[in-house]
Amino acid sequence: MDIAPRSAPSPRTPATHLEIEPSILYFGTPVTLLSTENQDGSFNLAPMSSAWALGRTVVLGLGREGQTARNLGIRPDVVINLPAPAQWPAVERLAPLTGRNPVPATKAEGFRFEPDKFGAAGLTAEPSHLVRPPRVAECPIQLEARAERVEPDVSGGFVIVEAVVHKVHADSRIVVPGTDHIDPAAWSPLVYNFRHYFALGPELGHTYRSQTPRSPNDSAAEQALAGTAHH
Known part of the structure; x- marks a missing residue:
C-alpha cells in the first residue's frame, strides 16, 4: 500500500507542541569524514555528524571511546572531509566500523574492527599539504586542520575538539569563478537528520552578509516574506 509523504507544516498553521523524549537530537547537521593518524602510522577514517564552524575553528563532538578521539588526543592533525549527498552509501559503509581493536564495550552492537577504512568505504586517500592524514579525494570540500x-x-561520554583550519580544498565546480567563495547554489552538504540522510532543498533566500551572487529566486522569496509579514 502506498503511503503519501507527510507535508511540512504551514508557517501560518498554529502549532501543537508535544513534550517528547527522543533518543537522539541530531536535528539536521552536516556529515563529515574525519581522517586521523593511528599510533602505527596508518590512518583512520570515521564519519561523524556533530560539527560546526566558528571562523577558522571547527568544533567537533566525538565519542570518548572512539579511535578518532584517541588519535586527536595524541596526534592533533586531522582532515575534515565534507561528502556530497550522493556519497551517503560510502558514509554508511563506514558507520558500523571502528578503528579500535578490540571493539570498545561502549560501542553499539554490530560494530566491527576494520583497519582499512578507506578501502572498506570505497574511497580514495589523497595526500594532504600541511597535515599527515590524507584527504578523501571524492569529497568536494576538504579542510586540513589541527586539534588545538x-x-x-x-x-563525560564525549569529547569536544576545537580544530583550527589551515588549508581549504574545494572542487572547482563549486567555487564561484575568480573568487575564494563556495557557490551555495552549486554545493549541498550531506545532512544527517534524525539518523536519516538528506540533501539541501531549494534556496529560500540569503543573509545580508552574503558575498556570493544573488539567486534569481531571492526577489520572489522576499516578496513572499513581505506578504506574510503584512498578514
Missing part, C-alpha cells in the same frame, strides 16, 4: 583543544564534555 581536546576536552571532555559535561556528560
